[in-house]
């Protein structure tokens with residue numbers, strides 16, 4: 477590791493790694509990625525749509541992606557707004573099918589691609605603080621989690637890719653504009669070889685939220701409930717027995733789980749804050765991926781968005797490093813437009829479910845529409 481870089485990327489998730497790859501493509505030669513973990517802990521967010529392929533091709537990592545042999549996703553089946561399942565398959569999609577990933581493996585594969593491009597990557601290393609230097613560069617404090625050692629590195633430009641925590645953007649005065657907060661409870665199953673569970677993503681809306689199921693690589697199955705924190709607490713859903721009871725009452729998903737073995741130690745509770753930073757770019761820094769905006773998991777667009785941002789971010793950074801700041805405003809508008817589009821789709825999707833007019837979960841999702849739009853429009857101005 478050198479003591480100074482042109483660009484230091486904080487966070488080695490999809491957004492951070494893709495930004496490093498895109499920077500190399502744009503001619504940046506002095507780039508460091510700092511990642512707090514080592515891709516060992518379970519990560520969630522596993523469905524990617526077919527057109528993610530175009531972004532992986534642009535980043536020149538598509539062939540390596542195919543070698544990972546993830547689970548093909550042939551479309552989705554959803555009971556949403558009606559009791560029967562409706563189908564949306566990728567059969568007629570010109571780009572082909574989508575994928576269900578093992579997120580640990582996917583993030584690690586991107587990190588390997590980054591290293592293969594000659595970018596320095598520090599794992600187990602957490603960004604903790606920064607100082608602004610006289611020459612307008614940043615002095616970043618880092619902490620090695622295993623060696624318990626502090627170091628520092630200088631950066632002319634900093635990329636905040638720390639996910640929804642947005643650590644750097646927030647320390648630069650950015651504030652999260654929160655529109656919605658949800659709780660997701662994930663459980664993992666082993667599927668028998670001849671499992672009935674299909675290669676379609678399955679969604680089932682219920683009075684208190686929605687269930688999701690996806691077949692993962694290596695015979696695993698992810699099942700998740702998205703609900704309000706209040707319902708989660710009231711029903712004690714951190715306890716796998718209560719979670720499983722609710723799951724057994726679903727109509728479509730429970731049927732498909734016949735013969736699948738539940739790993740009761742796998743229950744994972746994730747709090748989701750769907751939000752947007754009011755400041756995504758400043759002098760010598762920008763935010764990408766979830767650090768810039770975090771979508772509700774119903775969109776299943778977080779990785780696609782992270783890769784899209786990274787391509788735009790790399791162009792912006794290279795031009796800022798050359799002293800041309802014209803692209804900075806384009807980047808801000810890109811994030812704002814993308815967020816406005818997401819809100820439009822998300823609101824449309826939630827508005828389709830009217831079977832439980834008294835349900836607080838659905839009322840909470842639907843009443844936010846006008847507020848969200850007002851904000852999205854403001855940030856475009």
Ligand SMILES: Cc1cc2nc3c(=O)[nH]c(=O)nc-3n(C[C@H](O)[C@H](O)[C@H](O)COP(=O)(O)OP(=O)(O)OC[C@H]3O[C@@H](n4cnc5c(N)ncnc54)[C@H](O)[C@@H]3O)c2cc1C
Pocket residue numbers: 486487488489490491492510511512513520521522523524601602603604637638639640641643660746747748764765766767771773776777778779780782
């Ligand atoms: C319940 C749930 C379901 C989802 N489902 C889907 C889905 O089906 N499809 C989809 O596309 N998206 C999904 N998403 C969203 C998707 O997971 C995110 O959008 C995506 O991971 C964003 O990538 P990122 O690189 O911006 O952030 P992250 O993936 O969060 O990566 C941030 C990285 O920064 C590192 N980091 C954090 N702090 C520090 C620090 N101080 N120093 C150094 N490194 C640090 C972390 O270790 C991590 O590696 C889901 C999200 C949730 C919560």
